[in-house]
Amino acid sequence: MVELPCGRFRGLSFLQSVHSLSLGLLSKHTAHGASRRAIILTPPADSPVTAASFTPEVINNLNRLLKSDVKSDVILTHASVEGNGICIAAPRVPFPAEIAFVLKHVRRIFPSPNIPIGHSPITSTSYLKIVDIPHVPASSKEWALKQHKAFMSALNKSPVGVSLAKLIKHKPRFMRASPHSDSCWAWVDIHDTVAGSNARLYISKFVSIGGTNCQIKGARPHSGSVHCARCQHWGHHSDQCRAKCARCSLCSGPHTEANHFKYVDAKRADVRQCANCTAAKRPADKRSHSSTDSKVCPFWKNRFDRAWLKCQFPARSTSGVQ
Ligand SMILES: [Zn+2]
Ligand SMILES: [Zn+2]
Ligand SMILES: [Zn+2]
Numbered sequence: 001m002v003e004l005p006c007g008r009f010r011g012l013s014f015l016q017s018v019h020s021l022s023l024g025l026l027s028k029h030t031a032h033g034a035s036r037r038a039i040i041l042t043p044p045a046d047s048p049v050t051a052a053s054f055t056p057e058v059i060n061n062l063n064r065l066l067k068s069d070v071k072s073d074v075i076l077t078h079a080s081v082e083g084n085g086i087c088i089a090a091p092r093v094p095f096p097a098e099i100a101f102v103l104k105h106v107r108r109i110f111p112s113p114n115i116p117i118g119h120s121p122i123t124s125t126s127y128l129k130i131v132d133i134p135h136v137p138a139s140s141k142e143w144a145l146k147q148h149k150a151f152m153s154a155l156n157k158s159p160v161g162v163s164l165a166k167l168i169k170h171k172p173r174f175m176r177a178s179p180h181s182d183s184c185w186a187w188v189d190i191h192d193t194v195a196g197s198n199a200r201l202y203i204s205k206f207v208s209i210g211g212t213n214c215q216i217k218g219a220r221p222h223s224g225s226v227h228c229a230r231c232q233h234w235g236h237h238s239d240q241c242r243a244k245c246a247r248c249s250l251c252s253g254p255h256t257e258a259n260h261f262k263y264v265d266a267k268r269a270d271v272r273q274c275a276n277c278t279a280a281k282r283p284a285d286k287r288s289h290s291s292t293d294s295k296v297c298p299f300w301k302n303r304f305d306r307a308w309l310k311c312q313f314p315a316r317s318t319s320g321v322q
Helices: 012-023 056-070 096-109 140-157 159-167 197-202 257-263 275-279 306-310
Strands: 038-042 079-082 085-089 124-134 173-176 183-192 206-209 212-218
Touching: 038 096, 056 096, 124 140, 124 197, 124 206, 140 159, 140 173, 140 206, 159 183, 159 197, 159 206, 183 197
Parallel strands: none
Antiparallel strands: 038 085, 079 085, 124 183, 124 212, 173 183, 206 212
């Protein structure tokens, strides 16, 4: 398996199974990002503590304490920058007690006078789908919008739906059950606990939408769409990636995002080029975004549309969706 800087890795099913095993239960509709195989520390704004403060000596020291004081088998490997925080990577998802222990010692090693170093809590995503939703007739341009409106207003009126709506992570996605069907499905991704307890609360319950009882079902993580954090293509996990080398999500160059500023000339460091739009031979002015730019890149917009993804790449290209 390819190791990438944390926060960029989205190999969900693997992590999910690792974590489920460590918890002794299996919630197959819940997934944890790579950042979950880590402890994310959040130093206060004025803190001089950075990822670089976590030298091998500091990390070894924490590992020694973890082993001797709380009999933990977790071995922290390295620290890297994650947003405004510091990501300390671990080979598995640390337990809350392990996180609290590490945090205690980090605060001891790096005392900060006012606000102590914090950590961002573990959250996961659960994937649900709601079936038999009455299809809202509308032109193809307006349909997604109108369907979404009708769905959300029904959800907010339903006793089950109103609390579910509060957990929704991003805009649900709708798909007609078949081209001429009078019903459609909604894929709903929700915030969840690591154990997936929210999903369990909702699976097999009903919400009334437009007079129809629509059942909530568990969905497979990212059903229909997977993004490879290694080569940036859609359609496979990075642990199944067959690309020769990693592609930078910022410039599509042959390096990881973490090394972008090391390998790219300072003058060109701010130039963005999408790996997918480039491979798809889109016009030069339509490539100038990062491949993880969800607002601009058409690959993001169509990421659930396997048929669309398949026909984006020139016929003989081997760099397409696997
Ligand atoms: Zn790949
Ligand atoms: Zn780059
Ligand atoms: Zn793009």
